[in-house]
Amino acid sequence: MRVLGIETSCDETGIAVYDGEHGLLAHAVYSQIEIHAEYGGVVPELASRDHVRKTLPLIRQVLSEAGLSKSSIDGVAFTAGPGLIGALLVGAAIGRALAWALGVPAIAVHHMEGHLLAPMLEEPVPAFPFVALLVSGGHTQLVAVAGVGRYRLLGESLDDAAGEAFDKTAKILELPYPGGPALAQLAEQGDPTRYRFPRPMTDRPGLDFSFSGLKTFTLNTLNREMAQTGNPAQTRADIARAFEEAVVDTLVIKCRRALRQYASRRLVLAGGVGANRRLRARMEEMAAKEDGEVFYPRTELCTDNGAMIAFAGWQRLRAGQTDPLSFQPRARWRMEELTAI
Numbered sequence: 001m002r003v004l005g006i007e008t009s010c011d012e013t014g015i016a017v018y019d020g021e022h023g024l025l026a027h028a029v030y031s032q033i034e035i036h037a038e039y040g041g042v043v044p045e046l047a048s049r050d051h052v053r054k055t056l057p058l059i060r061q062v063l064s065e066a067g068l069s070k071s072s073i074d075g076v077a078f079t080a081g082p083g084l085i086g087a088l089l090v091g092a093a094i095g096r097a098l099a100w101a102l103g104v105p106a107i108a109v110h111h112m113e114g115h116l117l118a119p120m121l122e123e124p125v126p127a128f129p130f131v132a133l134l135v136s137g138g139h140t141q142l143v144a145v146a147g148v149g150r151y152r153l154l155g156e157s158l159d160d161a162a163g164e165a166f167d168k169t170a171k172i173l174e175l176p177y178p179g180g181p182a183l184a185q186l187a188e189q190g191d192p193t194r195y196r197f198p199r200p201m202t203d204r205p206g207l208d209f210s211f212s213g214l215k216t217f218t219l220n221t222l223n224r225e226m227a228q229t230g231n232p233a234q235t236r237a238d239i240a241r242a243f244e245e246a247v248v249d250t251l252v253i254k255c256r257r258a259l260r261q262y263a264s265r266r267l268v269l270a271g272g273v274g275a276n277r278r279l280r281a282r283m284e285e286m287a288a289k290e291d292g293e294v295f296y297p298r299t300e301l302c303t304d305n306g307a308m309i310a311f312a313g314w315q316r317l318r319a320g321q322t323d324p325l326s327f328q329p330r331a332r333w334r335m336e337e338l339t340a341i
């Protein structure tokens with residue numbers, strides 16, 4: 001069974017074909033970075049318009065790279081939420097229309113389920129049950145995963161998502177959009193011993209997060225130091241490093257707590273911030289000490305892509321789940337509402 005995946009929830013157009021027998025046949029991502037860079041963040045209307053321009057040509061490109069014709073597709077999966085509603089509508093309209101024209105089922109995929117299952121595209125495949133840390137631009141969640149669609153939220157951010165905190169802090173440090181990777185790069189040159197930022201909510205029980213205070217801490221540190229220091233470039237790098245250490249450490253502490261609390265040995269790391277090298281390395285160290293294992297996809301499948309949507313759609317289609325024409329994309333959509341398969 002072969003599923004075409006279409007991802008258009010934010011600022012990346014991602015297309016892929018997943019085949020139940022042969023795995024990922026082809027995938028391509030077109031990033032809108034250049035379009036949004038001059039505004040310092042994603043402009044929803046420009047995102048939607050660009051998805052309109054890019055989705056069909058990218059579908060043609062991916063099918064041609066896989067050596068497939070449209071008629072060899074058994075189902076079309078599209079991201080139906082959560083995300084920017086205009087951007088979602090583009091992928092949903094194209095996906096739905098294509099499925100109808102080809103006479104195959106359409107599957108409305110939850111974007112975060114896509115992220116969550118993406119590590120299963122790699123070897124070794126994490127076996128259920130596991131604990132998942134989802135860290136993207138819009139979400140920071142710890143989830144107990146018993147199977148596809150069997151999700152229990154253990155904790156989440158009460159304010160900014162980890163990726164959002166990276167992006168906002170990057171702006172304070174005057175780094176270009178997209179901020180997360182730029183901040184991580186600057187942090188490489190930073191001295192980890194110069195500043196110590198707080199590890200929010202780690203001194204009390206529970207698995208929730210709060211990252212919004214860290215950007216204020218960054219701003220205050222920057223303002224104080226800029227008034228005094230003779231080396232602003234190094235100060236910015238040191239602050240970036242302290243911020244990254246604080247976020248990474250907080251995520252690691254909460255993941256360790258979740259693994260212990262749920263007696264799990266398997267941790268899945270997914271979502272855009274999962275591309276962060278320090279986060280991966282520190283999670284590996286922690287898991288090794290806990291006698292556990294961490295699973296994460298290759299970097300290009302951590303950030304938004306069509307492969308994770310094709311794969312999640314395939315999982316649901318093979319279980320007999322399809323979605324009716326009346327299905328509406330949703331800007332907000334909780335993962336616990338999904339049906340178990």
Ligand code: KG4
Pocket residue numbers: 010115135136137138139162163164166167178179180181184271272273274275276277302303304
């Ligand atoms: O999953 P994703 O591509 O899109 C959403 O679903 O939100 O995640 C994007 C987020 C952005 O906030 C971006 O700054 C962050 O992931 N990100 C990173 C890195 N790469 C992407 N944050 C820290 N370090 C990175 N290397």
Ligand code: ZN
Pocket residue numbers: 111115136137271272303304
């Ligand atoms: Zn995402």
